[in-house]
Amino acid sequence: MTDTTSMTQASGGGLSAQKLGLIAVAVLLAGLIAVPVAVGDxxxxxxxxxxxxxxxxxxxxxxxxxxxxxxxxxxxxxxxxxxxxxxxxxxxxxxxxxxxxxxxxxxxxxxxxxxxxxxxxxxxxxxxxxxxxxxxxxxxxxxxxxxxxxxxxxxxxxxxxxxxxxxxxxxxxxxxxxxxxxxxxxxxxxxxxxxxxxxxxxxxxxxxxxxxxxxxxxxxxxxxxxxxxxxxxxxxxxxxxxxxxxxxxxxxxxQFSIQIAMFALIGGIGTVWGPLLGAVLLVPITEFARGALGSEAIGLHGFVYGVVLMLVVLFLPNGIMGVVHRFTSGSEKTEGEQAAPVAAAPRSAVPHEAGREVMRVEGLQKHFGGLHVTNDVGFTLREGEILGVIGPNGAGKTTVFNMLSGFLKPDEGRVSVLSPSGEWQEPATPADFATLGVGRTFQIVQPFAAMTVEENIMVGAFHRHPHVGDAREAARETAHRMGLGPYLNAEAASLTIGGLKRLEVARVMAMEPRILLLDEVMAGINQTDVRRAVDLMLSIRDTGVSIIAIEHVMQAVMSLSDRVIVINSGQIIAQGDPQEVVRDEHVIEAYLGKEFTHA
Amino acid sequence: MTLKTLLTATAVSALVAGAAQAEVKFGALYPFSGGLALLGEESFRGVELAVDEINAAGGIQGEQIELVRGDAVDNNQAIGEARRLISREDVKAILGTYSSSRSIAASQVAELSGIPYFELGAVADEVTGRDLQYLFRTNPTAETMGIMTIDMILDEIAPGLGVEASDLVIGVIHEDSAYGTSVAGHQEEYGAEKGLNIVTVQGYPSSTVDMSSLVLDLKDRSVNIVLQTSYQNDSVLFLNQSAEAGFEPDAIIGGGGGYSLTATEEAVGALMEGVLDVDFTQYAVNTEFTPGLEDFLVAYQNKYGEEPRSGHSLNNYVGAMAVLEGIGAGEGFEPDQIVAAVKAIDIPAGETAAGYGVHFGDQNQNDRAMMMGMQWQGGKLVTVYPRDAAVAEFQIGD
Amino acid sequence: MDTFLQIVANGLMLGGLFAIVAVGLTLIFGIVKVINFAHGEFLMVGMYLTFLLSTGMDVHPYLTAAAVAPALFVLGALTQRLLIQPLMSARDEHVQIFATVGLSTALMNLALLVFGADIANTPAHGVRSQVMLGEVRILTGQLWVFGAAILLVIGLQLFMKKTRTGRAIRATAQNRAAARLMGINDKFIYILTFGLGAACVGLGSSLIAPLYPTSPTIGTYFVLIAFVCVVLGGLGSIPGAFFGALVIGLVDALSGFYIGSDLREAVVFTIFLLILILKPSGLFGTRMNLSHVSP
Incomplete structure (x- = not known):
């Protein structure tokens, strides 16, 4: 006991919480050997x-x-x-x-x-x-x-x-x-x-x-x-x-199985040191309770044990590590405005030329029960092209996206992707698509809430960089590019909606995809952010990545897209140059209703 | 104050209940909490009464005995408590344990520490089947129980029914823990040796809430003698569901557990009449064969204010008395002195309150330990077998 | 053949017994979405209450249901309000399970403390007498349990379909957030549902007590079986839990006779696993989105 206090006092101020934690763990572990040896009982x-x-x-x-x-x-x-x-x-x-x-x-x-x-x-x-x-x-x-x-x-x-x-x-x-x-x-x-x-x-x-x-x-x-x-x-x-x-x-x-899980729960589930803490604290308490209460009356010990378990769960639902965490991280909270500028590279002045085909979509059909949600959707995507997908709510855009990334299997039709080595392949699962370099975002953001921003992006980065160091490096780089640099150590859950959207894109970007599927990344963000996002996407495109983007923000679609596809009721009703498509009367009808077509 | 003493004071003494002034300590290791607590406590009372009696008479080797309790709530805990008793409390020997599995686990610890371990109640064969130097068992075993059951069929039931023993159709059912399984194993083995027709041996979990299928199976096989080794809940279930299914075997022989408890009889009422039971010596027994039984009952009543709940206290009392008096006749409390002293114990049958003698033979098992055959007659469990211990006639047939 | 019919009858009666325990659980598990490990102990508490009331006041155990069911309702409602509700927002859903484990341990040991490990026998008051249906023997008490289980299922089903509260409960079960937007007080609904589930098992315990010896550990056997019945019947489906219980009762009785009484638990749990893996919506369940259960 004396050892612990002197050590913490001596090293108190200068050390980071993490180092302090490691020292505490080391002392704890040493104690597991030292105490019984010292007592010799x-x-x-x-x-x-x-x-x-x-x-x-x-x-x-x-x-x-x-x-x-x-x-x-x-x-x-x-x-x-x-x-x-x-x-x-x-x-x-x-x-x-x-x-x-x-x-x-x-x-x-x-x-x-x-x-x-x-x-x-x-x-x-x-x-x-x-x-x-x-x-x-x-x-x-x-x-x-x-x-x-x-x-x-x-x-x-x-x-x-x-x-x-x-x-x-x-x-x-x-x-x-x-x-x-x-x-x-x-x-x-x-x-x-x-x-x-x-x-x-x-x-x-x-x-x-x-x-x-x-x-x-x-x-x-x-x-x-x-x-x-x-x-x-x-x-x-x-x-x-x-x-x-x-x-x-x-x-x-x-009983035994539950006990094992309980130590982890009480120590802090999902943390490295939580189970250790749980056992160190609870085993002696259990023994003491048994010694003190076991002989008093049959059942008393078990009763107290049950009550204590309920109280612990009620008052320490995140375990001991939860308490430790609250103490150590209280001061490290990230402050400040989260809309840092996107460090997009200036656009090249040269008009962009689309390259060879990289994705072919042919005759996709999908039914949900009696509902025909996708009807004969087919198109191609070229290298370095931005393809906008628009359509009213419920038109079936996200369903198409799910089929383009392996999350849904089409009833009929096929999706082929050109592999880096130049062969056409038909991937089936999300993992296959990811391997071929197809990355996607989700319309409803899906951050890994328990992770920091950096760790979120690292999950994507691991796709190309199996080692933690490389992945961290790549993630930081991506984060800075996406304007998330200042928040690397913030919990993903603490970001604003705009921040989360960017995180969503950053995670995919960290995978260094060849084809990027973006599902409404601009919905719900403010005008400035939209402009930044447009710049960002263009700069991504300029690195040779092909993009398919579902968007509702027309201003963005028009300024971004090389080509636009309009989907309504599961069908492609128009496609081509953005300026022409918006003048198409089917499109106006789909968006605004019939009476507007001749207005 | 050195670090060592400081740590000892804080980390250890907190875990240990304060010790009173006593001259020689013995450990009493029983399940005092958890599912086996009832009969664990009942067993402990026997030891407690034996110690009271000995202390009142001046102790052993001139010293008063202090019992230190250890709670063997599960196997790992049995080991921990055995260690605590040995190292913290410095007990000279451990008495225990009621539960066979905890006895096996704890006695391995005692053996490695070289501390004598006296088993007074656990029946599994494995307790004494391990060539241990410091383990002694005073009580009868699963094997005794299995053999006694079969002997009772051969000596009393078959003649009473007026049929050849080999013509009886016997079904063996048992709860599936170590206790039921090992007794049933011996019944099957020894029964086959004696040429009995055992048509089925079936285990079931003692926590079950339905035994109707098992009853129908026995009925379907025309079983007329049922041997059941069971706890309380399953004894009640079997008797009730047999009656409900119209299954009326000529004899039901219970193996201890639930069949020896008054609460079981209260639960099933008249169904209990005539049911047989092989178990430790209980209380309605010919006291000429069990001297000291009446005094035990008086002492029990005085100390706890109630009747004994089962024969476990009596058997633990008898075992503890024999062992402690044996140690008292020895030359000291060192392990080897204790071992030498108890090996010299030679009490013939008919001189203890449980009827059986005490003498440690092969594997340090008491080779004079025996059980009693009992029958529920008029709401009381009376001893009917063997004849010289009997207080009532064996009732079988009509 | 007679034996077979008898086994089937026994299985159905056993199913009725499981059903009356499982119906309450399906409310708690299916709607509040909590694995309530203390459900068996609720039964145990109910059986002891029945024992105390019927011996203390010398009344028929069935009559005590009038007091036992409300008492269990309070116990259930308090459990939800004091133990589960504070944990609803916890980041980890696991903690609720451990809370109910704690409750289960505490209740079981409390019974041990108060009543000792000995069994308690509730007076039968005639419900152990037999009736013959052809060659098949059944206890009147078993028939009462079976009948009560059917009435309970019908009653709950009507309550769920026809009353405002019942509809609110179903709405909350399907989508808590949407229900809240519709002005439903979801916290109150959960408290009510938990209480109702416990009250069902309270009713059951008054019917079961005269048939089985009561002990502090009686609940442990029932709780796992009840979960099996609930999952088999389809999560949250009240008739499903009833039919699931009948299936399990039959499987239990038949496997006990034809396979061996030591393996019947293994048979029951294997069937449970097969259903869970192959058809997680249950044998009788409508398609229910399991993702409601975990976020």
Whole structure:
């Protein structure tokens, strides 16, 4: 305790909050070893081993439950698999050091089998599905006695030594538990600070926007679940050796699964250090409550525990890390006007010539139930061309866009894109389109609310730059170009609507697309911003990017577009030069009604 | 004050309930909270009464005994509490545990620490099947229970019904935790050995709310002897749903748990009449065979103001008395002295309040431990088997 | 054949039992969109109240429903107002689940504290007597439960379709934001719905108590099964929950007989998973947008 205070006092002022946080974590981790060694008491060892164990499991859970946002209440499946694999192999004479990898491998397979079909389920449904899987596993473990020993469980021989993970003294067990905690924390930290972590959080926040940014949302979630399952299984193996005895009731327990998730929740879900904090704080409190209340009356301890859980959830809904965050970031809030000038390069004076065809759209048809929303839409897009798409509300523009980016499959017709190597391809999924260099924005902005502006743009930048450093570099560059430079560290949620629209474009731009689909990026922003946006789009076009833009702001469409398509009731009613199109009587009729056509 | 003592004072003493002045400490590790709390507490009362009695008579080796409670609410906790008792409380031995799985987990810890562990109530075979040096068990096991059930069929039921034992159609059902599973396993094995016709062995979760399908299955197979190892809820369900389905086997033999509890009888009323039960010694027993039982009941009533809720307290009392007196006759409280002392215990059958003798044989299991066969007669659970412990006639057939 | 008919009858009766628990849950899960892990404990509380009232005042347990259902309504409404509502705006929807886990733990242990782990037996007052339908035996109490479940479903359905409040509840379930724009007080609607769901299970508990021994842990078995019934029937569909419960009752009874009583939970949960994965709108549900559940 004295150590902590002196250190914070000595280094207080000069250090940033982040560094201070890291020091606090380091002190905390050191304490996990130092306290039991200093006290030298077996029971204290047990408490600290339990802390490490829960912190490790909770950290592993957090990769799925926090980063990926999939609330698993069946994580004991993986822990149990690890435990059983370890014990079964030990009884065959194989060291748990190998057994834990075998367990991890089985757990990864189980994780993929369990989660793949469940990913289309969200929130409560995913949670219920994982509970159901857990129940099935438990019943099967009870049923297949030859393998699992059934209800009577399995024991290990008390072979003492490092190779068997069984010890007379407690320090080695603590060291192993601590080591596993470090591994889990390191993996969790590595994921969070690399591409996978960004992709997971992006997928959690806005699945469709993540897809548009080229994220294989199913793939990244499967990776998260696999890593989490492998870590949980390894911890399970260790715990089985520590318990020396396992049974289905305790290895595949719903209570246990909920507890793991709870530590993460109380510490701060989705944060790297939250689960650790949760376990460090809660395990001793639980033990103390049990010691103080357990012998008073049957049920009193459980009652108090339940009440405390409710209170914690009510008053710390974002966990301990939420409180920590509020204290540390209060002063760093971004201030100031968000309409910084767009640093658009001056337009080249040379009139623009459209190049070769890069996208062909042929005969698209789409029905929603009885509604014919797209009827025989076809056009081509040339390199370096800006194609405006206009039409009244409900004309089916966004539906066409969804088919041009893989979010909807047309009933008939096809979309082909010229690949960089010069072949025509017909991509099917958003990821395919992204790979070919088609980027899109959404009419209703889809920021990743839990991320900063920089991180939002990085999600796009990762498409071309897999390394964090490069992606950050690219994101900053894009942000400055888009006039978002001053807000790099602001939470995306704090931006104005104009800012969000720009962020939406910036994220796509960071993907360095060859074809850019912009869905009403100018709707709802003020005149100055519209002018800036027009300049921006022209400068983008001048770098050779082809743009298809749905717009309502006619002034913008007219000054921007090389060509215009008018869609009404799912059909193209006119296309061609902007000035000519607006004089077309079908177009006037569509926009203003029949009586205006002859006016 | 050194850092070490400071940390010890703050981090540790906070976790530990204050200790009173006592000369020799023993740990009592039972589930005091959670789902098994009722019978865990009941078991502990037996130990508490034994300690009171011994302390009143001057303690052991001239020292008073203090019991330190540990709450084995789950397996990990059983380990933690065992460690706390051993390292913080410095207990000389641990008594416990009622639940087999927690006993197995906690006794592994005691073994590694070299502290004697006395199991007074858990029945699973695995408790003593592990070649442990410091683990002793005084109570009868699942195997005793399974064998006793089958013997009762052979000795009393088949003759009482006037049929060959091999002509009986036997169905074994059990709750699917370690307890029911291991008892049923022994019933199946030993029954087959004796040439009995066991047509089905079925497990079910004890929390179930419906057993009608199981009842119909037994009925469909024309089962006339049902062996059920169960807790309270499932005993009630089975008896009720059997009656509702018109399933009337010639005999139902319960295996402890729910079948020994008065509350079960209150729940099902007349359906309980004639139902058999194999369990630890209960209270309506021939007291010539169980000397000290009446005194135990008086002491229980005085201390807790109620009747014992089950035979668990009695069996833990008997086990604790035997072990503690055995240690008292020894030469000290070092682990090896305790082990030597209890290995010398030699109490013949018919001299304890539970009827069975105490002598640790192979694997440190009490090889004189036995159960009793009982029957619900007129709303009371009376001992009917074996004959020398019986207080009432075995009623079977008409 | 007789055995088969008996199993089917048992399955249907069991389904009626599940239904009366699940109907309340489908209101809470389907409309307030909260996984209420404490739903089983609501049942447990209701059963203890029934036990106390019927033994204390020596009245028929069914009559106690007049007091138990309102009491549970209050419990449910308070849960929503004090525990769930403050968390509705929390960034993470997970926290609500943990709040109900806390409530469940607290209630279960409170019962343990007050009543002990022993079972409590509500007097049967004749509902355990049998009636014969041909060769099939059924308890009168089971028939009452079944009948009450049907009446409850019809009553709730009429309430939802015909009354102003009912329509407001449905509107809120479909689109909370739009409902609020229409001047519906969504917070009040949620409190009402949660209370109503709890009151349904309160009614059920007065009917169930004389049939089953009451213990602090009785709710844990029912709560998972009730979720299965609700999802099977289609989220928020009241008749769906009823038919889902019948299906689960039948599956439970048939698998218990033909597959083995130790595996029937596995069968039930496997069916649940298949439905969840293959047809998340449920067997009887109308197409409901699941995205309403998670933002």
């Amino acid at each position: 077996e029971f204290v060892y047990h408490i600290f081993i339990t802390i490490c164990l829960f912190a490790a499991l909770s950290t592993a859970w957090n990769i799925v439950g926090g980063y990926a946002g999939q609330l698993s209440l069946g994580h004991a499946i993986f822990y149990g698999i690890g435990g059983y694999a370890g014990v079964i192999l030990v009884n065959l004479g194989i060291s748990p050091w190998f057994g834990m990898f075998a367990g991890a491998a089985v757990a990864v397979v189980a994780a993929i089998v369990v989660s793949w079909p469940c990913f289309r389920l969200h929130g409560p449904f995913f949670a219920l599905a994982t509970i159901a899987f857990l129940e099935v596993f438990r019943v099967l473990a009870l049923h297949f006695r030859e393998l699992t020993g059934g209800a009577t469980g399995l024991m290990i021989q008390l072979n003492i030594g490092w190779e068997w993970m069984v010890f007379r003294e407690r320090l080695p067990a603590l060291l192993i538990a601590f080591g596993m905690l470090l591994v889990c924390l390191a993996v969790a930290w590595a994921i969070r600070s690399h591409r996978l972590g960004f992709y997971l959080v992006a997928t959690r926040e806005r699945e469709s926007a993540a897809k548009a940014a080229g994220v294989g949302t199913v793939k990244v979630r499967l990776m998260a679940v696999s890593i989490s399952a492998a870590l949980s299984a390894m911890v399970g193996t260790f715990h089985a050796m520590y318990l020396t005895f396992i049974e289905p009731e305790s290895m595949f327990s719903l």
